[in-house]
Structure formats: C-alpha cells, structure tokens
Amino acid sequence: MSTADSCPWWRGAVIYQVYPRSFADGNGDGIGDIAGIRSRLSYLSALGIDAIWFSPWYPSPMADAGYDVADHRDIDPVFGTLAEVEALIAEAHARGIRTIVDVVPNHCSDAHPWFQAALAGGPAAPERDLFWFRPGRGPDGGQPPTDWVGEFGGPTWTRTTNPDGTPGDWYLHLFAPEQPDFNWDHPRVRAEFEDILRFWFDRVDGIRIDSAGLLVKDGTLPEIRPDRPHPFHDLDGVHEIYRGWRRVADAYPGDRALIGEVWLPDRQRFAHYLRPDELHAAFNFDFLGCAWDPAALRESIDGTLSAHAPVGAPATWVLSNHDVTRHVTRYGRADTTFSFAAKREGIPTDLEQGTRRARAAALLSLSLPGAAYVYQGEELGLWEVEDIPYELRQDPMWERSGRIDPGRDGCRVPLPWSGEVPPFGFSPDGATTAPWLPQPADWKDRTAAAQAGDARSMLELYRAAIAVRRAEPALGDGGMTWLPAPDGVLAFRRDPGFTCLVNLSTTAVPLPPYTERLLASGPLDDDLLPPDTAVWLRPPAT
Known part of the structure; x- marks a missing residue:
C-alpha cells in the first residue's frame, strides 16, 4: 500500500489470519502444520497481503485449540518445530510479508510447569502466588470463592486435591478448567511475559494479545453486579502492564507492533488501550x-x-x-x-x-x-459449517454451554485447496487420515x-x-x-x-x-x- 514508506506498516496493512490447525496439512495427519503453511506462501504472496497473524502454535494439551499454552517459547510437535517456524518467518520476510504471533497472557495450560509445581507443592507452594488460589466458602470450603460465570459459560473455579488426598483450595479460570488464570499482581508473571515478548520480537514483527482486557482482577473478589465495576473486565491496572510491553516493543529497531484483542462496548474505554504509550492497534469487534x-x-x-x-x-x-x-x-x-x-x-x-x-x-x-x-x-x-456431527466437535464452548452454543468449530473447518472431494488438497495426496474437522462436499466450488x-x-x-x-x-x-x-x-x-x-x-x-x-x-x-x-x-x- 502507498503509505508503507511514510508511516509504520501496521497503520495500513492487510493482515491475514492463519489458523494453523486448519490452513494446510503438510504431513498427512489431518492437522494443519508449519510445513503446510510454508507450502502455501506463494498463495498468500499472490493474494497481496502485508502480514500474517498466526494463531497459537505452542506446546499445548489442546483443551482450547492451543489457547491453553504450556510453553510460549516452543512449538507443539503437531505443528512442527521452532526451527521450521524460523524458516517460515524468514521465507515470509523474503516475500515482503511480515509476521505476527499470538501471545496468551491471561492464562496458561494446567500442564504449564508453574501450575504443575503449584499443585504438587501443596498449599505452601510459592508457585500458587502466580495464580489465583483461594480457599472455598462455607464451613468445609466446599463452595467456590465466587459465583463468577466464565467466558465460555459455566463455573470459574475448580477445587484442587492436596498432596495428602484432602480437598484443597480452589483456583480461578475465566475460561476452561484447563486454563488457570495468572496473577498479574505478581512481579514474576510480569517479568516472564516481558521476556516472552523479547523472545518473539527477536523473530517477528508483531504480537497479537489474546483477551487483552482480562488480565487484572479485583483481589477482593466481589460478585458481579450491574451497579459497581466489573471484577475482571477492563480494570484500570491493565494499562500499566501494556505500558511496560510498549517499552519492550520500542526498544527494537523498526516497527514492532502490539495488537490487542479487546472486546469492549465502551469505545472510549477501548481507546484507552491505544494511547501513544500502550498498544499500537486493537481489533474492531464493533464493526465485526x-x-x-x-x-x-x-x-x-x-x-x-x-x-x-x-x-x-x-x-x-x-x-x-x-x-x-x-x-x-x-x-x-x-x-x-x-x-x-x-x-x-x-x-x-x-x-x-x-x-x-x-x-x-x-x-x-x-x-x-x-x-x-x-x-x-x-x-x-x-x-x-453448521452440520458438524456432535461427536466430532472439539470446541469447549459446545459442552460448557450444555450443547446450546454450537461453539466455534464451524469457522475452523480446514481450507479447501483443490480437487472435487474432501480433503480438497488440505492434506497431501495419499493421506489416509481425514482432516480434524469434516469439510462440506459443496466446497468443491470454493x-x-x-x-x-x-x-x-x-x-x-x-x-x-x-x-x-x-x-x-x-x-x-x-x-x-x-x-x-x-x-x-x-x-x-x-x-x-x-x-x-x-x-x-x-x-x-x-x-x-x-x-x-x-x-x-x-x-x-x-x-x-x-x-x-x-x-x-x-x-x-x-
């Protein structure tokens, strides 16, 4: 685009979102991967895009399609290796295409080493301070600390079992139980994520921030009521975090970008995330x-x-x-x-x-x-795709809503590349494993x-x-x-x-x-x- 030479790229770029699991399968296992993306770079180049945003590809048990991250500095083997990602980034750059990775700071996987240590160490484990562990309510602590409803629906607290087998404290998860929330009041959490930013800014041009408005919680754990501030949506303390992230981004030469996923009905509150010393851009869900x-x-x-x-x-x-x-x-x-x-x-x-x-x-x-x-x-x-058989659905929204919300699988069905019948070139010729979600036969014209x-x-x-x-x-x-x-x-x-x-x-x-x-x-x-x-x-x- 014409303004690329006179202003930062992120101000006017056309950015293409790759959902790695569903883009292209290079090894025939029915799941998209880095090899598949690399094989389709010429397609993306011909489309004319300026940048690619990659949804999470980190090591993960995949309880929430990779948004339950066990390690932000590596690649899940189902997708490939970090070396392959670095080659992909270099090949994209050679075509004039910048790269953006997804960072998930609100929560991690319950397989994350910190959370595993928090469980194994019992109530006195120092790692518990990195999360939101709290005693339950009631005489035996058998009730959750709050009645907050999760972002996927359902409860937001899960009770642990102590190493001696007795019922333990509860931990907070605004999403699925496999996604414990970090405690952003703890300096070790803040330092860890600034280091993760540097790890990726050493390689890529931008970072997309998942659930950017949820990081800070009201530590008094008030219930959600319409007549008082929300206990975990868009608290003012989140802006101090992003001012720190902006300092990290600004320390790099060129134009590194921080792009927030900010779901807010209040446009003025939304704009607070975009002040000159915070994020560079944010997704416009109002328009969507x-x-x-x-x-x-x-x-x-x-x-x-x-x-x-x-x-x-x-x-x-x-x-x-x-x-x-x-x-x-x-x-x-x-x-x-x-x-x-x-x-x-x-x-x-x-x-x-x-x-x-x-x-x-x-x-x-x-x-x-x-x-x-x-x-x-x-x-x-x-x-x-609205007719995915129930037994093949994978999005936790489906089960957590009591099978009322169909979930997000319907927009994540693997892409059709060529041919008259599924898998439509998504997997290599001769692959015997079907794509992880079924493709409609009618996509032969698409x-x-x-x-x-x-x-x-x-x-x-x-x-x-x-x-x-x-x-x-x-x-x-x-x-x-x-x-x-x-x-x-x-x-x-x-x-x-x-x-x-x-x-x-x-x-x-x-x-x-x-x-x-x-x-x-x-x-x-x-x-x-x-x-x-x-x-x-x-x-x-x-």
Missing part, C-alpha cells in the same frame, strides 16, 4: 458484529474513527475470525449481527445473498482508513484452484481489491469524507481521487460522475449500482 444496515454501519465507522482519533491510533476493520460465525453465513440471515449470546444453529440462511453482501463488505472494509484483517477462507467465500483465474470468484475479487489498495495513494491509513448519497447507500471519498459506494438498499441507484471504474463487487447495470453491491470509482478531478 455490526448489522448489514446502512445506518448501523455508518454509526460504527464514525464511532470507530472518532474513538481512535484522539489517541492517534489507526482503526482496524475485521469481518471474521476464528471465534465468530463466518460473515457469508451471518449476512445471509434475517439478523445479520454477531453476538456470542445469540449464536445458534439451524437459522435459515440465504448463502447467495450472504455471499453477495460479503463481496460488498470486502470492498467496504478494504477501503476504510486504517488496517484490514482477512480471516483464512473468507477470500474463498467459505460459509459457516477451492482455491477452482476460483483462481475466474474473474467472478471471491478469490479474484480479493486479489484485485488488495492490488488496487496497494496501488492507490488514497487507501490504507488516512482520512475519509462522507458524500451525499441516496437512502440506504454509503458513499465516501478518500483523497486523492478515490470514491467508494455501497448500496445496502433494495433498489438499484445511479452512480455519481466518475472517470474510471476501479473495481465492483458484482455486475453493474450500466451506470446503476444494484442492491448489496459496492463499487470503487475514480471521481472527476475537482
């Missing part, structure tokens, strides 16, 4: 969860930009990731918003409509000011090979859009100006010389004056823009 509605999208865009402006941070635009229902499916429903609380299966979905809207949303998100994220498979137009060279395909739309973005001085970081437009149409200008229109109404609308059509998300009707279609134009010189 927004309805396919012109007023709602405009409000989300305006609110996002106005929250980022006072702190000088770039906005990010995200349509999908490894935690949410794929947007081809969301946009094909009557309710096009996303919310974990409302995630259900069996909702009627018009995939043709969802795909048409997803194409328009791609041009919208790639032309807004700031950085854009692409979740693997969205460039292929993949939909949410493989990368089937779409390559087809000007009407989602893949070629993304390739063309990212190429235009790279070539246009107006795109990437910068400002925008809304333009007058018919009801139901979003129209904005980016200088110099770029206009985007998105028609979210039910009728075709005339295009404004232009000198060149740069790209459209679907066929135009002469100079009419059909519903659920976006277009990039070169406006007349003024």
Whole structure:
C-alpha cells in the first residue's frame, strides 16, 4: 500500500489470519502444520497481503485449540518445530510479508510447569502466588470463592486435591478448567511475559494479545453486579502492564507492533488501550458484529474513527475470525449481527445473498482508513459449517454451554485447496487420515484452484481489491469524507481521487460522475449500482 514508506506498516496493512490447525496439512495427519503453511506462501504472496497473524502454535494439551499454552517459547510437535517456524518467518520476510504471533497472557495450560509445581507443592507452594488460589466458602470450603460465570459459560473455579488426598483450595479460570488464570499482581508473571515478548520480537514483527482486557482482577473478589465495576473486565491496572510491553516493543529497531484483542462496548474505554504509550492497534469487534444496515454501519465507522482519533491510533476493520460465525453465513440471515449470546444453529440462511453482501463488505472494509484483517477462507467465500456431527466437535464452548452454543468449530473447518472431494488438497495426496474437522462436499466450488483465474470468484475479487489498495495513494491509513448519497447507500471519498459506494438498499441507484471504474463487487447495470453491491470509482478531478 502507498503509505508503507511514510508511516509504520501496521497503520495500513492487510493482515491475514492463519489458523494453523486448519490452513494446510503438510504431513498427512489431518492437522494443519508449519510445513503446510510454508507450502502455501506463494498463495498468500499472490493474494497481496502485508502480514500474517498466526494463531497459537505452542506446546499445548489442546483443551482450547492451543489457547491453553504450556510453553510460549516452543512449538507443539503437531505443528512442527521452532526451527521450521524460523524458516517460515524468514521465507515470509523474503516475500515482503511480515509476521505476527499470538501471545496468551491471561492464562496458561494446567500442564504449564508453574501450575504443575503449584499443585504438587501443596498449599505452601510459592508457585500458587502466580495464580489465583483461594480457599472455598462455607464451613468445609466446599463452595467456590465466587459465583463468577466464565467466558465460555459455566463455573470459574475448580477445587484442587492436596498432596495428602484432602480437598484443597480452589483456583480461578475465566475460561476452561484447563486454563488457570495468572496473577498479574505478581512481579514474576510480569517479568516472564516481558521476556516472552523479547523472545518473539527477536523473530517477528508483531504480537497479537489474546483477551487483552482480562488480565487484572479485583483481589477482593466481589460478585458481579450491574451497579459497581466489573471484577475482571477492563480494570484500570491493565494499562500499566501494556505500558511496560510498549517499552519492550520500542526498544527494537523498526516497527514492532502490539495488537490487542479487546472486546469492549465502551469505545472510549477501548481507546484507552491505544494511547501513544500502550498498544499500537486493537481489533474492531464493533464493526465485526455490526448489522448489514446502512445506518448501523455508518454509526460504527464514525464511532470507530472518532474513538481512535484522539489517541492517534489507526482503526482496524475485521469481518471474521476464528471465534465468530463466518460473515457469508451471518449476512445471509434475517439478523445479520454477531453476538456470542445469540449464536445458534439451524437459522435459515440465504448463502447467495450472504455471499453477495460479503463481496460488498470486502470492498467496504478494504477501503476504510486504517488496517484490514482477512480471516483464512473468507477470500474463498467459505460459509459457516453448521452440520458438524456432535461427536466430532472439539470446541469447549459446545459442552460448557450444555450443547446450546454450537461453539466455534464451524469457522475452523480446514481450507479447501483443490480437487472435487474432501480433503480438497488440505492434506497431501495419499493421506489416509481425514482432516480434524469434516469439510462440506459443496466446497468443491470454493477451492482455491477452482476460483483462481475466474474473474467472478471471491478469490479474484480479493486479489484485485488488495492490488488496487496497494496501488492507490488514497487507501490504507488516512482520512475519509462522507458524500451525499441516496437512502440506504454509503458513499465516501478518500483523497486523492478515490470514491467508494455501497448500496445496502433494495433498489438499484445511479452512480455519481466518475472517470474510471476501479473495481465492483458484482455486475453493474450500466451506470446503476444494484442492491448489496459496492463499487470503487475514480471521481472527476475537482
């Protein structure tokens, strides 16, 4: 993109999220790995992206798909080796692609050496101070210390058994029981993670911070009540941690980036994470969860930009990731918003409509000011897989919700690369182990090979859009100006010389004056823009 030479890369990059388990399988065991990613770097290079964000690939028992980390400085053997990762990073850099790794600071795996020592050492073990061990309530300590509900639903405390076999203290886990929370009040925890940052900043360009707003807890353990501050969401003390992390990042030459996963409804509180001495950027879940509605999208865009402006941070635009229902499916429903609380299966979905809207949303998100994220498979137009057999589901959300929330497996199904039948080139020819989640037979028309060279395909739309973005001085970081437009149409200008229109109404609308059509998300009707279609134009010189 045009601003790459004049400002830090992370301000306007197109960043592609690789979910390693589901991207490409190099050794035929049905699970994606480093070898598979390396074999597909040419595909990512042709897509035109600026950086890859890798979801966790660390040693882990995989109770939560690798977000239960046992060692942040190594690679799980199911994915490969640290040497292979270093080769991958070097090969990506040689293609001009930066790399971002996921760091999980709120919790670890119950297999982490610190937690194992905390259990083995009994109540007096010094390692217990690194976590949240507390006695239970009631005369025999048989009740958990609080009634907090976990981020996956269900209880947040698990009782331990002392080395002598007697019931022991309880430990806190905001997620699954296999993910004990660190005590960030302890200096050893803070020092450990700053060292982990250095380990990876010695190798990569950026770090994505999982659950960035949850690290600090109120040590008095108050119950959650609407009339007082939340005991573990977005406590002010978290900002001191990130100021320390920023000092680590700033000690490196070049532009190392810290990118937070911050789920906050309050945009001003969200912006606090992006002050000049804290994180560089954060994920825009407000936009991701927004309805396919012109007023709602405009409000989300305006609110996002106005929250980022006072702190000088770039906005990010995200349509999908490894935690949410794929947007081809969301946009094909009557309710096009996303919310974990409302995630259900069996909702009627018009995939043709969802795909048409997803194409328009791609041009919208790639032309807004700031950085854009692409979740693997969205460039292929993949939909949410909602018929995974119960016995094959692996996401802990499924069981912990009492099998009400379908979980996140449906957006994590392995990618289809080529061929007419599963595994669609995900695993090498001759592999006898099926992919870790089943792929729909209908994806035969969504493989990368089937779409390559087809000007009407989602893949070629993304390739063309990212190429235009790279070539246009107006795109990437910068400002925008809304333009007058018919009801139901979003129209904005980016200088110099770029206009985007998105028609979210039910009728075709005339295009404004232009000198060149740069790209459209679907066929135009002469100079009419059909519903659920976006277009990039070169406006007349003024």
